[in-house]
Amino acid sequence: MYITTQKEEFSYAYINAVASAAGYSFQIAPRPLDLVGVDVTITGIALPGSRRRTRIDLQVKCTSQQLLDQDFVKFPLLIKNYDELRNDNPDDDPLLLVVVLIPDLQEDWLQQSETELCLKRCAYWVSIRGQPPTENQSTVTVYLPRQNIFSVEVLQALMQRIARGEPI
Template sequence: MNLNTQKEDFSYAYIYAVSSSIGYSLQTATRRLDDSGIDATITVPGKINSKRLPRFDIQIKSTSQDILKNESIKYRLTAKNYDELRENDPFIPQLLVVVLIPKNANDWLSQTEDSLCLKRCAYWLSLRGRPPLEEQTTITIEIPRQNICAS
């Protein structure tokens, strides 16, 4: 398996672990949806306010680049992905999730008889309502470090 595929698989495993630890359900997208920028859907059991079984779509990115800054992470996103996520009124809310992974695959996890530790973490951001890009092919997204995906 090539390293990019490993990173993608590890990112899904990370999101599965976080989602299941808080009782949420994660369904990965079919290839058709992935082509639209949807990698997975997270469903929350029960209600939030008046919404029964609320859900949101996520686009998952992973990187081992050093993008962690004091207050945020800065991730370069393609114009295509940005446009898919910035829709003002999507049918299902959409989030960008960026999973930070150590450079060396041997450092991605550690395991003992008592624990399994997945290394680094993920951050989320809604791009809903952001302005369109003017002829740019990429944009650097700043995600506050407080937006950590955690249980």
């Protein structure tokens, strides 16, 4: 398997683990959705008082590049992806960028024992919905706040906001 495919699959496993632990279903998007920037969909059942089933789409990136500074993950994103993510059509499900940072060496991505399975490093998320177009030609640097860790608690909070019809 190519390393890029391994990274993609690892990032999906990471997000699947978080979604499952949070009580939501995880689905890799079919090809037509992938072509418009959706890699993964996370779905929850309708909550009491909610007007709809909760669903969030993710565009997922995985890298071992050193992109961290004190406050942000600085990710170079293709303009095509940037434009997909900044879509502000209120009829569309929220679409977030999730960047999974992993160690350089593949053998360091995961540690396993009889008592735990540890996926290494960390995933961060950001919504750039409604951001202005860029004049850049190939990439734009997206700043993901380091406090935006893609965790069980954060995913549950995001899904609750969606269920209430609140923007992310």
